[in-house]
Amino acid sequence: MINRLALIGLGLIGGSLSLALKERGLVGEVVGYSRQLQTRLRARELGLIDRPVDSAAEAVRGADVVFIATPVQAMASVFAEIGPELDPGALITDGGSVKGNVVAAAKLSLSPAQWGQFVPGHPIAGTERSGPDAAFATLFVDHRVILTPISENAPEMVTRAVDLWQSVGAIVEQMDVQHHDHVLAATSHLPHLAAFGLVSALSRLEERYEVFRYAAGGFRDFSRIASSDPQMWRDICVANRDELLPMLDHYLVELHRLRQLIEASDSAGVEKLFADAKAVRDALYRPATSQS
Numbered sequence: 001m002i003n004r005l006a007l008i009g010l011g012l013i014g015g016s017l018s019l020a021l022k023e024r025g026l027v028g029e030v031v032g033y034s035r036q037l038q039t040r041l042r043a044r045e046l047g048l049i050d051r052p053v054d055s056a057a058e059a060v061r062g063a064d065v066v067f068i069a070t071p072v073q074a075m076a077s078v079f080a081e082i083g084p085e086l087d088p089g090a091l092i093t094d095g096g097s098v099k100g101n102v103v104a105a106a107k108l109s110l111s112p113a114q115w116g117q118f119v120p121g122h123p124i125a126g127t128e129r130s131g132p133d134a135a136f137a138t139l140f141v142d143h144r145v146i147l148t149p150i151s152e153n154a155p156e157m158v159t160r161a162v163d164l165w166q167s168v169g170a171i172v173e174q175m176d177v178q179h180h181d182h183v184l185a186a187t188s189h190l191p192h193l194a195a196f197g198l199v200s201a202l203s204r205l206e207e208r209y210e211v212f213r214y215a216a217g218g219f220r221d222f223s224r225i226a227s228s229d230p231q232m233w234r235d236i237c238v239a240n241r242d243e244l245l246p247m248l249d250h251y252l253v254e255l256h257r258l259r260q261l262i263e264a265s266d267s268a269g270v271e272k273l274f275a276d277a278k279a280v281r282d283a284l285y286r287p288a289t290s291q292s
């Protein structure tokens, strides 16, 4: 049971965690801060928080759990601001999609004792929607959450972070920071880059209106995540550039290979590449029915 939860960043992720805890009766009071007053008021209206406050520092005062859910590049200023007000027993954790830059920012701003209270985390659950209105209580159910504990964490702090996420239905795994950023560059950051890039490229075509008018389901599926929040994804791509750029180059090599196969009218080569990719994708998602 959490007595007082401090939520910093009142959007999809922060709001959903709060709703999930509230729905289960696992939290006493939720105090919330988000940069814009309008967001704070809307979060209270929607029942995501009980008490809006005017600063991150004020939010963490007296809180036994602090959850930071701002875009990742905003977290450095949040850590700097909350340091002086943190309770010595508080669990500090976050939901940022990149862990390396968040961990570095926390280390820079927190005192040595507070640094051991910080258990970095990342729920692998979300949607393309953002803001307080996008939050919903079941977001984390049966989804993975990756924790990337640091060596200075007391085991009790890590256990509290694990319990927090398990209590809202998530499946918790642990890995080191660098490995997290490497893997997520491949499975999440690169696909978002590809979707934003495809929509951007098509939108620059002279015949763009016709192109989009005749877009089929495939375009809709592939491009959904290009409706995600631009600021959030700007932060992720820049923060994780060291892992993302080699992954992007790897993808470009594959696209170039595909281009060469098509240019050579190498039907067998194209089919083999597609068949191999289909087998991997089908094995991952095991379609209920096969229609071929």
Ligand SMILES: NC(=O)C1=CN([C@@H]2O[C@H](COP(=O)(O)OP(=O)(O)OC[C@H]3O[C@@H](n4cnc5c(N)ncnc54)[C@H](O)[C@@H]3O)[C@@H](O)[C@H]2O)C=CC1
Pocket: 008, 009, 010, 011, 012, 013, 014, 033, 034, 035, 036, 039, 056, 069, 070, 071, 072, 074, 077, 078, 095, 096, 097, 098, 122, 123, 124, 125, 126, 127, 128, 129, 130, 131, 132, 134, 229, 232, 236
């Ligand atoms: N959207 C998604 O599907 C997922 C997002 N994440 C991560 O969770 C974090 C939050 O993402 P969302 O909830 O989707 O974003 P969101 O845009 O819905 O909410 C973020 C909130 O933080 C506020 N904010 C920005 N700068 C701030 C600052 N300096 N101080 C206080 N508040 C500030 C924004 O105004 C906004 O209300 C990000 O780090 C993101 O990478 C993790 C998993 C999934």
Ligand SMILES: O=C(O)C(=O)Cc1ccc(O)cc1
Pocket: 096, 097, 123, 124, 125, 126, 127, 128, 188, 225
């Ligand atoms: O909308 C989708 O399908 C997502 O992929 C959501 C998402 C966005 C960012 C994350 O760090 C994790 C999950």
